[in-house]
Amino acid sequence: MLELDKLIGFVGAQIAALVTALGLGPDWVTLVQLVVAALTLIGFASVMVLGLVYAERKVSAHIQMRVGPMRVGWHGILQTLADAVKLLQKEDITPSNVDRAIYFWAPIVTFVAAFAVYAVIPFGRGLVVTDLNIGILYILAITTFGVIGLLMAGWSSNNKYSLLGGFRSAAQVVSYEVPMALAVIGVVMLTQTLSMVQIVGQQEKFYQWYVWRQPIGFLIYFVAATAEVNRTPFDLPEADSELVAGFVTEYSGMKFAMFFLAEFLNMFTVAAIGTTLFFGGWNGPVLPSWMWFLIKTLAGVFVLMWMRWTYPRLRVDQLMGFAWKFLLPLAILNILITGLFVVLF
Amino acid sequence: MDTITLVFFALALLIITSALFVVTSKNIFHSAIFLIMALFGVAGMFVMLEAPFLAAAQVLIYVGAIAILMIFAVMLTARIADESIIHTNEQVPAGLAIALGLLAVILYGLWNTPLTIHGGTPPSGGGHKLGELFLTTFVLPFEVVSVLLLAALVGALIIARRDPGATPRPNDQSAEQTGA
C-alpha cells in the first residue's frame, strides 16, 4: 500500500520517457535515472543528518536530566537547520601554513567515502539504488578508503593536535576494521552471498534473523562498529580535553560541517549495515518495508547515542589492546566455530 | 564511441596522469595522494573487466591498507611545511632513453600478439568462482601465501622493532617524547 517501490518504478519510467523523447539513447536514460537517485539520496541523507543531530542533542539532554534545544521551532526541532545556516555563513579561517590542496580536499574525501556507501543499502523492498553482487565487500572497501580523508585532514592542518588526532583516529579505525570484517565474514558464511538484497531476502521470518545464528558475531560487529565511527566509549580522537578537536581543529565553517555530516552519515551507515546483516533488514509484518528498515536502523543509532552518555571512554592503550588482543582472536574463534557447525551439521 | 570505450579512456587518463604526478610532485604527501588516485583508477579497470571482487580487493588492500601504511611512513618521517623533498635528478636523459626503449619493446610485443576475445560469460563475480578455485585447484599456492604473509609480517616487525629509542619500554628512563 505505502510501498515506495511502485513510486520509484513510476518515476523511473517517467524519466525514461522524458529522456528518450529528447532523442537520447538508453545509456543516457540510465545515467539520468542514477543522477536523480543520487540526488534523492543526498536529500535524504541531509534530512536524516539534521534529524540525527537534533535527536542526539535531545537524547543527551534527557539522559542528563535537562531539556536540550527548545526555542527554535516546536521543541527546538529546527535547531539543526539553524546550525546549518550558521555554519554556511561562518568565516572560513584557513591558517596560513596549511597545505592548501590537501586541506581543501580532505573534507570532500571524507564525505564522499561516507556517502558512496548509500548506493548499496537496501532501504526497503525494491528500494536499493544498485544491488552489487559484491555488496558488503564494497561497503568495507569504501570504509577503509575513508581513513585517507582523516589522515589528509590531520596532515594538512599543520597543527600538532590535528596530526596526533589524525594518527590516533586512523590507528583506531584501522584496528577495529579487522574484527568488524571478520564478524561480517561470519554472516557471509551463512548467507553464501555478498549481495545486500539477497542477505535481507534470506531473513524473512523473525526466527531467520542472523542475530540468532551469530550472536557473538553480532556483538563483535556492534563493538567494532562503535569504534569505527569514533563513538564513546571509543571517542578518544575527538575528546575535547585530550586533543582539542582532534584532526578537525583547524577547520571552520562549511568544511567543518562536511566532517560533521560525514560522521553522522557513518553512524547511520553502520546501524543500517547491522540491521541488514543481523536484524532482517526491511522485513517485518504490517508496516511498509522502508518503515521497518528505518525503525530498526534508528533504534541502532539510538543505542549508539545512549551509550555515549552512559559509559566513560577508553584510554588509547586500552582501546588498541582490546581490538588486537581480545576482539580479533574472538572473531577468529567465531569464524572457526561457525565453520565447524556448518560443516558438521 | 560507445560508453565502454569512453569509460576506458577516462580511466586510462586518470591512471596515467596520476602516475605522472606521483613521480613529478615535489611534495611527498601529494605523491601519496596521487598514488591513491592511480590505484582507484586500476580498481575501475578491474570493474570494466568484469572482476568486481578484484576491484573491491584492490581498494580494500591497496588503498585501505598499503596506501595508509605509506602515508604513515611519510607523516612520521618528514617534517611538515618547512622542507619538501627536493627531487634533483641529473639522469633524466638516460632515464628517458631507457623508458622509451622499454616502451618500444612492450609496444612491439603487444602489436604482434594476437589478442583474441574469448567468448562466453564471465563468472558471476561475487567471488564464488575464485573461492572454488583456490580451495581446489590452487590449494598449494593458497597455503604458501599464508606462509609468505607470515614471513612478511615477522620480517617487517623485526625491522620496525629494531628502531632505536622508538618503542618505549615500561622502565625506560630515557626522555619519553611527546608522541602519544
Place this chain on the structure above:
Amino acid sequence: MSEFAAIAVFLVLGVGFVLFNFLLSKLIRPKNPNPIKQSTYECGETPVGPAWIQFNVRFYIFCLIFVIFDVEIVFLFPWALVFQSLGLFAFVEMVIFVGILMFGLLYAWRKGLLRWY
C-alpha cells in the same frame, strides 16, 4: 558491470554536492583574514616549533599488522562464500591458513609489539 555506473555517479555527485556547498558558503560568508586568526591553534599560545611529533613506531606497527590481516580477510571472503559446498576439506584448509597467520599475531603479542604505552 553496468551496476557500477551507479557507484561512479555517486562518487561524482558526492564531490559535486560538497563543492556546491563550499561555493554557496563562499558567496555568503565574510572574509576578514588577519595574521593572528590565521596562526596555528595551540590553545591560545603562540605555537612552539614546527608541527611534527616524535617518530612513534607503534602507529606504523599497528598499520603493518593491519595490512597482513587485511589480506587475510580478502582471502577469507571467497572461502566463506563457497566452503559450505566443498565440505570438511575446505574448512581444514582455511584453519591451516588462519592458524599460520595467528602465529604472526602471537609473535607480535609476545614481543610486546601490541602494547601501547
